Amino acid sequence: MRAEYIEVGGTRSFVLEDGDGPPVLCLHTAGQNGVQWRDAQSELAALGYRVVVPDLPGHGRSEPAAGGPVRDLGVYAAWCEELIDRLGMERPYVAGCSIGGAITLQLAVRCGDRLAGAVAMAAHGGTDSPGLSVRGLERELVDASAPSRTDRTYFGTLAVVGSRVPAERAELIARMHRREDPEISTSDLIGWTTHDVRDRLDTVACPTHLVVGADDLWLDPAEVRRTADRIPGARYTLLEGIGHYPMEELEGFAGTLDGWLRELAGQRDAVTR
Amino acid sequence: MTDSITADAPVATASPPGPAPYFEDFEVGQVFSGPARTFSAEVVAAFAELSGDRAALHTEHGRTADGRPLVHGALGLAGFFGWHHEQGLSDHVEAALDTHWDYLAPIHVGDSVTYEMTVVRTRRTSSLRNGVVGRHVVVRNQDGVVVQQGRTSALVTARSAVDDSELRAGRAFGTPAWASALAGRLGNSAAFTRATGTWDGAIGLRFGDDVVQFRVYRGRVLESGRRTPHGPTFVVGASDLTWARLLTGPANDFTVRTMRDEFHTDGDAYEYLRLTAALVALIDEARALVDEARALAGTEHEDGDR
Numbered sequence: 001m002r003a004e005y006i007e008v009g010g011t012r013s014f015v016l017e018d019g020d021g022p023p024v025l026c027l028h029t030a031g032q033n034g035v036q037w038r039d040a041q042s043e044l045a046a047l048g049y050r051v052v053v054p055d056l057p058g059h060g061r062s063e064p065a066a067g068g069p070v071r072d073l074g075v076y077a078a079w080c081e082e083l084i085d086r087l088g089m090e091r092p093y094v095a096g097c098s099i100g101g102a103i104t105l106q107l108a109v110r111c112g113d114r115l116a117g118a119v120a121m122a123a124h125g126g127t128d129s130p131g132l133s134v135r136g137l138e139r140e141l142v143d144a145s146a147p148s149r150t151d152r153t154y155f156g157t158l159a160v161v162g163s164r165v166p167a168e169r170a171e172l173i174a175r176m177h178r179r180e181d182p183e184i185s186t187s188d189l190i191g192w193t194t195h196d197v198r199d200r201l202d203t204v205a206c207p208t209h210l211v212v213g214a215d216d217l218w219l220d221p222a223e224v225r226r227t228a229d230r231i232p233g234a235r236y237t238l239l240e241g242i243g244h245y246p247m248e249e250l251e252g253f254a255g256t257l258d259g260w261l262r263e264l265a266g267q268r269d270a271v272t273r
Numbered sequence: 274m275t276d277s278i279t280a281d282a283p284v285a286t287a288s289p290p291g292p293a294p295y296f297e298d299f300e301v302g303q304v305f306s307g308p309a310r311t312f313s314a315e316v317v318a319a320f321a322e323l324s325g326d327r328a329a330l331h332t333e334h335g336r337t338a339d340g341r342p343l344v345h346g347a348l349g350l351a352g353f354f355g356w357h358h359e360q361g362l363s364d365h366v367e368a369a370l371d372t373h374w375d376y377l378a379p380i381h382v383g384d385s386v387t388y389e390m391t392v393v394r395t396r397r398t399s400s401l402r403n404g405v406v407g408r409h410v411v412v413r414n415q416d417g418v419v420v421q422q423g424r425t426s427a428l429v430t431a432r433s434a435v436d437d438s439e440l441r442a443g444r445a446f447g448t449p450a451w452a453s454a455l456a457g458r459l460g461n462s463a464a465f466t467r468a469t470g471t472w473d474g475a476i477g478l479r480f481g482d483d484v485v486q487f488r489v490y491r492g493r494v495l496e497s498g499r500r501t502p503h504g505p506t507f508v509v510g511a512s513d514l515t516w517a518r519l520l521t522g523p524a525n526d527f528t529v530r531t532m533r534d535e536f537h538t539d540g541d542a543y544e545y546l547r548l549t550a551a552l553v554a555l556i557d558e559a560r561a562l563v564d565e566a567r568a569l570a571g572t573e574h575e576d577g578d579r
Contacts (some may be wrong), residue, residue, distance in 0.1 A: 147547035155553060159528035217532050 015060035019045025027100030031185020033060025043254030069187035077106035113204035117264030126196030164241025209268035213242035292361035296404035302521030366499030374423035393513035443566025466492035468551035479510025507540035
């Protein structure tokens with residue numbers, strides 16, 4: 001594994017790399033960091049990929065974003081595009097979850113022609129009924145009005161981990177999610193709530209796969225399917241017994257992701273031929 | 274709410290009683306279902322004659338694309354009582370007491386519906402010789418769509434006229450006897466006393482229209498019951514059905530149900546959020562109380578996943 005701090009988008013950013021082969025950029029969820037990919041990263045690297053896991057600005061070991069907490073997922077997408085250049089990732093795959101999945105879709109819209117493929121998990125292209133409100137989230141940003149924050153993150157995480165996940169694993173996921181910076185996660189969620197690329201989904205120029213867990217209370221699978229329907233040739237997968245964090249919940253996730261990436265590669269070959 | 278009911282797969286949480294059950298045989302959390310019932314054109318025509326509601330909507334053509342006439346909403350409801358009788362559940366029913374019914378989606382002539390009944394409340398009357406059984410009913414059509422749902426309670430004869438309220442307190446959710454039994458457990462719960470260790474207030478829980486309160490001071494429950502001198506700091510409430518599923522179901526899924534908007538909160542929302550862990554612990558204890566009540570009653574239960 002290779003760890004380094006590099007300057008991306010004006011932020012000193014932490015990136016962990018493992019393996020050689022076709023590059024895969026893996027994006028974490030709101031308020032969390034690259035540690036969510038710790039199992040998948042080395043296993044996927046062993047299958048012959050160069051797996052790049054950054055901490056988004058303000059998360060994990062990365063310094064805060066230059067302009068303060070990010071409320072627009074497009075900013076993260078631009079940061080990812082710069083990271084891809086800085087690391088010389090040639091035709092990378094992108095796989096992300098939750099806001100990471102939404103950023104993956106933003107990248108597919110912005111620069112799909114540069115990508116080998118996109119796997120967007122636990123995300124849609126935008127919705128008219130986001131569930132969260134910007135007003136409520138802005139109130140939550142005032143620390144004094146956000147009681148029991150880590151308890152709510154802990155129980156809230158347990159509530160959206162799938163029924164197939166063993167209790168011990170669910171407990172580990174939920175305990176680790178307590179490590180967030182509330183200012184950053186809440187700002188991320190404002191980005192999630194306002195994320196909307198629906199009117200450009202028909203222009204996506206890379207093979208795309210949308211994945212959602214059947215036990216994910218944050219998402220309506222029908223909404224994810226609608227997103228897939230709007231992207232030319234996109235695939236859609238519903239994971240039974242899995243919730244909002246497939247890369248942390250699904251045993252042997254790297255093998256599953258490898259299968260999806262191979263399908264995307266096949267799809268691209270079929271298109272270019 | 275409708276969505277959550279559709280999504281909520283029925284979970285048999287207690288063994289249904291045999292035929293001709295008495296009041297004592299009904300327990301909160303029991304789920305009953307049975308064969309589908311089809312509403313043919315003849316049945317709907319007969320109901321139109323009986324009720325006098327011969328509106329064209331029911332007898333000639335409905336307002337949907339295919340024009341199939343609509344089954345009377347009241348026939349869907351009446352069908353529940355017929356189903357109840359055919360299941361052998363009506364033998365000791367003395368009277369129906371109330372019905373609150375929602376018509377959520379049309380039932381068309383030719384549709385087949387199934388009834389699913391969950392026992393959500395059992396209260397012995399002061400005469401001791403009978404008791405009120407509250408039932409929540411979900412009606413689904415052949416496609417699994419919830420077309421009607423409601424609550425209805427019946428007065429059911431008791432097998433014997435004895436005061437078994439203490440024995441049944443563990444499932445008598447929302448009663449002062451239940452609150453008192455729960456308060457005893459909360460004082461011994463490390464999770465609850467830690468989470469409320471710096472707190473001074475009263476937690477209110479609402480079951481349908483009934484509220485019980487727990488007056489808490491620094492981790493101790495000073496008092497429980499219908500009233501406290503200053504009233505509740507906040508009240509967390511849900512339908513009897515939600516409470517029955519939460520407290521007798523396979524897991525403490527309180528957070529899931531709050532995310533599905535099954536719970537409503539009144540009063541100080543800050544203090545409600547502040548007591549997140551305390552409420553989870555309270556529900557753990559209420560679920561343990563159900564297990565205790567099962568053991569006390571000597572009933573046999575199969576669900577081993579707790």
